Amino acid sequence: MFELLGVPPQALLGQLLLGLINGAFYALLSLGLAVIFGLMNVINFTHGAQYMMGAFVAWMLLQYAGIPYWGALVLSPLIVGATGIVIERLLISRLYHLDHLYGLLLTFGLALIVEGLFRQQYGSSGLPYTNPIPGGQNLGFMFLPWYRGWVVAFSLAVCLVTWFTIERTKLGAYLRAATERPDLVQAFGVNVPRMITLTYGVGVGLAALAGVLAAPIYTVNPTMGSNLIIVVFAVVVIGGMGSIAGSIVTGFGLGVVEGLTKVFWPEASATVIFVIMAIVLMVRPQGLFGTPR
Amino acid sequence: MKTKSMLLGGLAAAALCVGTTGHASAQMSDGVIKIGVLNDQSGTYADLSGQGSVFAARKAVEDFCKAQKCEKIEVVFGDHQNKPDIGAGVARRWYDVEQVDMIVDTPTSSVAFAVNQITREKNKVFLNSGAGASDLTGSACSPNLVHWTYDTWALAHGTGSAIVKQGGKSWYFLTADYAFGHALERDTAAVVEKMGGKVVGKVRHPFPAQDFSSFLLQAQASKAQVIGLANAGADTINSIKQASEFGIVQGGQKLAGLLVFITDVHALGLKTAQGLTFTEAWYWDTSDANRAFAKEFAAANKGNYPTMVQAGVYSAVMHYLKAVHALGSDADGAKVVAKMKEMPTDDKLFGKGTIRADGRKIHDLMLVEVKKPEESKGPWDYHKVVATIPAAEAFRPLAEGGCALVK
Structure with missing residues (x-):
């Protein structure tokens, strides 16, 4: 049987699939960021904290209200999305006339505050959350846990629905028009500020959704988001800031690249995405799928 | 820097530390034994050390003073954020300006190495419970250090x-x-x-x-x-x-x-x-004394039970106070540690034990x-x-x- 650089092909197939699964998280998180940046021009650094809030709210729903995973999958994004709407109305909306940098600083500060509050209340070591669909299927080349299969299928569906809504529906057309010329769209009688607020709510909801998906497999602790958010920003930059399709394709693609690195050079697996980011920025500064602004 | 120091009431007379300069010639340097709990108060190790270790140190002081007449003892705490530079900064300030006599806990090996070095330079006492690196009692051993609870080896x-x-x-x-x-x-x-x-x-x-x-x-x-x-x-x-x-x-x-x-x-x-x-090194449900300690600990720490690191802080502080008392002075760190090594250890949480010449505390x-x-x-x-x-x-x-x- 032939081997590729000492790795049997079955093992490689398994690692490819795992990469794809991890890519699903990157895609879902970068999708939310891309929606918010693409339609609002806000670099949402609170995204990681909102992902963490999604996981914590799922835990709280189970702990205090007895609502299981499937209920949390719907409720948690709604609750966290609602907090996002409040934040947008109270704080972010006041910064639209300023440079991007101010929005970035504000959302970064908010992330630190949110993490601090959760740590104060729930400690630093994390909370348990049981896997709702244990077990799995032996595919011959690897053992695929049912839960991972669910994550990849569900994320893909969410990504496609979001892409379709923004790129192919009338509502999406309004949203994109409002980004380009808010004054003109408003003149046609569309309530642009409300649309922007809801967009932020949806973007935040997507982060929370990823958080709920993560709760059964990653540790639920206040810093879970800050570890991930840097990678996700790199994904968004590589895909092209604000490009919906770009963030989805790059998310899955980089998951696979990272997965393969974990086999051939595990020590470098945390760095490989940033190396790619540096190369992309040099060769194609607008990102793989972005258009020059 | 978000390091916070807090004076503790009860046994400590808070007013004493302000405006009192050091009198090394007195029985106790500046008339008070000052213990600094230096650990992670906000990051990943905050639950296993953090405020729980501060509670354990306070508890040891309280129990010590219940058993016998004691001097003024203060407990302060600081956050090293798991960064050696920040930990070293706090240690220097404590030793140079705030008359801290002993630093205890300090998880995160890199920070522990830094504090170990400074403690030796200033001839104070460093009782480590939280860090793992076994080199603390190997190549980096010091006459001013006791490594209390566990190590990687x-x-x-x-x-x-x-x-x-x-x-x-x-x-x-x-x-x-x-x-x-x-x-x-x-x-x-x-x-x-x-x-x-x-x-x-x-x-x-x-x-x-x-x-x-x-x-x-x-x-x-x-x-x-x-x-x-x-x-x-x-x-x-x-x-x-x-x-x-x-x-x-x-x-x-x-x-x-x-x-x-x-x-x-x-x-x-x-x-x-x-x-x-x-x-x-320690588990709460192994004796009545441990269970009682854990119950009291949980009531004061949002229902969390003590880790071996926090129990180690209690045990270390208790033995330190005994040694300082036997010696009658806390001024010379190396002498205090020598006394600690000379006396067998015995407290309600860790039971009987000894401290070796290299600073390693020995127990089951x-x-x-x-x-x-x-x-x-x-x-x-x-x-x-x-x-x-x-x-x-x-x-x-x-x-x-x-x-x-x-x-």
Whole structure:
């Protein structure tokens, strides 16, 4: 049987699939960021904290209200999305006339505050959350846990629905028009500020959704988001800031690249995405799928 | 810097520290014994040390003063944020400006090394409970240091040898790619090989990492009987959580957590953590005194139970106060530590023990196994004590550490 650089092909197939699964998280998180940046021009650094809030709210729903995973999958994004709407109305909306940098600083500060509050209340070591669909299927080349299969299928569906809504529906057309010329769209009688607020709510909801998906497999602790958010920003930059399709394709693609690195050079697996980011920025500064602004 | 210091009421006369300059000639330097708890107050190790260690130090002072007449004793605390530069800054300020006589706890080995150095320069006392690196009593040993609760050598030997004895002969390591992980892997591999086992492979993962599925799959493919987790904190929790998801344990492979705290078990939940075997220096449900301490601790710490690190802080502070009393002075750090080494240790949490010439505190360790959910009868009822590792075998032999104080 032939081997590729000492790795049997079955093992490689398994690692490819795992990469794809991890890519699903990157895609879902970068999708939310891309929606918010693409339609609002806000670099949402609170995204990681909102992902963490999604996981914590799922835990709280189970702990205090007895609502299981499937209920949390719907409720948690709604609750966290609602907090996002409040934040947008109270704080972010006041910064639209300023440079991007101010929005970035504000959302970064908010992330630190949110993490601090959760740590104060729930400690630093994390909370348990049981896997709702244990077990799995032996595919011959690897053992695929049912839960991972669910994550990849569900994320893909969410990504496609979001892409379709923004790129192919009338509502999406309004949203994109409002980004380009808010004054003109408003003149046609569309309530642009409300649309922007809801967009932020949806973007935040997507982060929370990823958080709920993560709760059964990653540790639920206040810093879970800050570890991930840097990678996700790199994904968004590589895909092209604000490009919906770009963030989805790059998310899955980089998951696979990272997965393969974990086999051939595990020590470098945390760095490989940033190396790619540096190369992309040099060769194609607008990102793989972005258009020059 | 968000370091906070707080004077503690009760026994401490808060007004004393302000405006009082040091009188080294007095019985106690500046007339007060001042203890600084330096640890992680806000980051990943805040639960296993943090405010819990401050509580333990206060409790030791309270118990000490209940048993006999005592001087003015103050406890202050600071946050090193797991960064050596910040930890060193706090230590210097405490020693130079705030007349702190002793620093206790200090998890995160890199910070511990920095504080150890400064303590030696200033001739104060450093009692470490939280950090793991066994080099603290090896190449970095100091006449001003006692390493109290555990170290990497003890964990590697306790867990490694027990599992090989149970038949786990072939090992695969999942190692955090930094100094601590490498040390833990090296020490454990040495034990495994010495006892006739063999290491079939290893993978070094970035620190910190989020997803371990790829590494776990490699470990699974190695067909090793035991997967040794040479990592800590969130990395360990993530590895175990995902190992359960991928059916590693059901598939017949055993997980060995090389550094696991009870707070990690709490974070995992028994359903996921059950069956995990590891080494502990202290567990709350082993004696009436321990249970009483844990109950009081939980009431003051949001229901959390004490870790071995926090119990170690209690024990260390208690012995320090005894030594200072016997000596009649806290002014000369090296003399205090020499006195601590001379006196046998004895307190309600750790029982009887000794401190070796290299600064290593010696006591029994235990091998514990995490209970099944149905075996657990109450909150934090997590461990089954499988075996006791006698003090004489638990720690690295004195001659092997390479400590300059050992002749």
